[in-house]
Amino acid sequence: MSRISFSAAIAAMLMLLASASETKATPNCLRDNKPYRLAGDTMEWSMTIAPGVDCIQGLRWSTMQIYNVEVTEKPKSGEIVLVGPGFRYFAKPNFSGTDRFTLLVVGKNRHDEGTSTVEVTVSRPNGPLLVSAVDHP
Numbered sequence: 001m002s003r004i005s006f007s008a009a010i011a012a013m014l015m016l017l018a019s020a021s022e023t024k025a026t027p028n029c030l031r032d033n034k035p036y037r038l039a040g041d042t043m044e045w046s047m048t049i050a051p052g053v054d055c056i057q058g059l060r061w062s063t064m065q066i067y068n069v070e071v072t073e074k075p076k077s078g079e080i081v082l083v084g085p086g087f088r089y090f091a092k093p094n095f096s097g098t099d100r101f102t103l104l105v106v107g108k109n110r111h112d113e114g115t116s117t118v119e120v121t122v123s124r125p126n127g128p129l130l131v132s133a134v135d136h137p
Helices: 005-019
Strands: 041-048 054-058 064-073 078-082 086-091 098-109 112-125
Touching: 005 054, 064 078, 078 098, 086 098, 086 112
Parallel strands: 041 112
Antiparallel strands: 054 086, 064 098, 078 086, 098 112
């Protein structure tokens, strides 16, 4: 492959990656998510999400190894999918009010093995959702 065609291929790949990064990213939907200790503890997390939107969240904290994650209470107004040591929650398009789901996390924190329960309460954002367009010259 010549140097020019190799450079053109790299430029095309960079443009493809740049356009992919402009797609709608999941906003930071969790609030007040404090770390759990894998010591039989229960943490209460809050999530704010608009109808029809999803949230992807990891469950691993810096000193932890996650062995298993299990959904012990399924959401009623959305869907949850476990993705490695994390989850993806999708709020149904007609979501209103609040939703709730519970996860059981099994793993090791430093040298101690244990479990933690993460209870997530989901709510819609307050007020109307506003969308504005910005005109770029």
